[in-house]
Amino acid sequence: VSEFADDPDMVELVELFVAGIPAQIAKLDAARAAGDPDGVRRLAHQIKGAAGGYGFPTITDAAGRLEATTAGGAPFEEAFAALVQLCRSVRAGAPASARAA
Amino acid sequence: MRANSLKPDSAAPACVLAIDDSPEVLALLSVRLKPEGLKLVTAESYDEGLAMAMELLPDLILLDVDMPEHSGLDLCRRLKEEGATANIPVIFLTGSSDVSTKVHGFDLGAVDYVTKPFHPAELRARVRAALRMKRAQDLLTQRAQIDALTGLRNRAYLDERLAQEMSMAMALGRPLSLIMMDIDHFKNLNDSYGHPFGDLVLQRVGDFLARSVRPCDAVCRYGGEEITLLLTDTPIEGALAVAERVRIQTRELELSPRGQPVMVTASFGVAEALAVLGRTGDKRPSALIVAADEALYTAKREGRDRVQRAQTITPKRDSILRLCPPLTGPPPARRAS
Numbered sequence: 472v473s474e475f476a477d478d479p480d481m482v483e484l485v486e487l488f489v490a491g492i493p494a495q496i497a498k499l500d501a502a503r504a505a506g507d508p509d510g511v512r513r514l515a516h517q518i519k520g521a522a523g524g525y526g527f528p529t530i531t532d533a534a535g536r537l538e539a540t541t542a543g544g545a546p547f548e549e550a551f552a553a554l555v556q557l558c559r560s561v562r563a564g565a566p567a568s569a570r571a572a
Numbered sequence: 573m574r575a576n577s578l579k580p581d582s583a584a585p586a587c588v589l590a591i592d593d594s595p596e597v598l599a600l601l602s603v604r605l606k607p608e609g610l611k612l613v614t615a616e617s618y619d620e621g622l623a624m625a626m627e628l629l630p631d632l633i634l635l636d637v638d639m640p641e642h643s644g645l646d647l648c649r650r651l652k653e654e655g656a657t658a659n660i661p662v663i664f665l666t667g668s669s670d671v672s673t674k675v676h677g678f679d680l681g682a683v684d685y686v687t688k689p690f691h692p693a694e695l696r697a698r699v700r701a702a703l704r705m706k707r708a709q710d711l712l713t714q715r716a717q718i719d720a721l722t723g724l725r726n727r728a729y730l731d732e733r734l735a736q737e738m739s740m741a742m743a744l745g746r747p748l749s750l751i752m753m754d755i756d757h758f759k760n761l762n763d764s765y766g767h768p769f770g771d772l773v774l775q776r777v778g779d780f781l782a783r784s785v786r787p788c789d790a791v792c793r794y795g796g797e798e799i800t801l802l803l804t805d806t807p808i809e810g811a812l813a814v815a816e817r818v819r820i821q822t823r824e825l826e827l828s829p830r831g832q833p834v835m836v837t838a839s840f841g842v843a844e845a846l847a848v849l850g851r852t853g854d855k856r857p858s859a860l861i862v863a864a865d866e867a868l869y870t871a872k873r874e875g876r877d878r879v880q881r882a883q884t885i886t887p888k889r890d891s892i893l894r895l896c897p898p899l900t901g902p903p904p905a906r907r908a909s
Binding site for chain 1: 592593594597598599600603604606636638667688689692
């Protein structure tokens with residue numbers, strides 16, 4: 472749940488961000504399937520930069536770990552799975568629109 | 573900045589350019605900065621950001637330093653190298669709290685940084701502080717381009733503005749005219765009635781000139797008793813009419829040093845940029861000033877208190893020789909005052 476769930480300025484924006492997450496996961500999957508660690512790293516980088524600002528610091532941390540792992544050229548399956556799992560568990564958390572993702 | 577009344581433009585909202593490769597971060601910035609009443613524009617890449625900075629000349633740039641391809645630090649360096657953007661403050665946005673990144677950013681000319689995820693109140697406070705500094709800096713620049721005696725713009729401003737207007741006029745084929753005005757027998761006025769009277773004449777002339785041109789025109793004290801009027805989008809006929817009006821207004825100034833009324837007159841040289849280019853092939857701003865100055869000299873020689881249009885064709889060599897007095901005695905002064 473977003474840390475900004477109670478912030479009226481942010482409700483709409485957080486919902487938009489959460490609504491966009493499945494598309495991000497799809498892009499990550501596509502990059503991994505294509506054997507493109509650079510693509511995975513770039514996507515992880517973007518998610519890292521954005522998620523914290525929307526009140527999801529744990530996603531930022533997980534994306535940061537994935538970015539660092541891919542940048543080092545190491546196998547990144549574990550970090551990848553951790554990020555995707557976290558993303559799937561996300562919901563906006565606004566009372567009016569509470570929904571499980 | 574351009575109006576002839578020299579008050580800072582407080583009505584227009586500050587323009588802030590945010591550059592970040594993540595659309596989500598840009599959306600977040602726009603919501604977080606909304607209470608500030610800014611005009612926020614965004615770019616998602618190095619190239620787009622550089623192009624927008626050059627075109628819009630924003631008051632502040634928020635720059636993500638962790639961008640892929642070229643890093644934001646490279647972009648910061650580029651912005652500081654370009655004359656047009658060098659003075660725009662840059663706040664960088666960084667996900668890392670790494671000291672060396674911060675130090676590097678400051679060394680490249682950034683004024684501040686905000687770490688992501690940013691706290692909304694802190695972000696707004698840092699943006700406000702940077703904009704305050706930018707306003708003070710703009711005011712100083714403006715002050716440095718104002719003539720202390722008359723309140724008109726000075727020659728430094730004319731040089732800068734003329735270069736801009738010339739390139740615009742050439743690119744768009746629009747007429748641009750320059751009037752060079754010189755108060756007649758100014759030295760005699762000073763000698764007869766004292767320098768404070770000379771200063772008063774300049775001030776009175778400056779006052780009505782600033783009021784009688786459009787905001788897009790520039791009135792500058794060029795030096796001594798010389799004043800230039802730069803008229804945008806104005807063909808030579810329009811400029812001649814303005815000069816004639818100013819000539820009459822100058823004669824009509826009511827001045828009474830030591831209780832006795834004195835009439836002050838002025839002479840005018842008028843030139844148009846495209847005509848000067850056609851005649852001389854010289855695109856430089858100085859060519860327009862030289863052409864107006866030559867016409868002013870002719871107006872002085874032919875009796876003063878008159879308006880002279882710059883010549884449009886190059887005079888033949890023998891006609892120049894005829895105009896020149898034979899070389900006996902010391903060379904004549906460049907211009908009668």
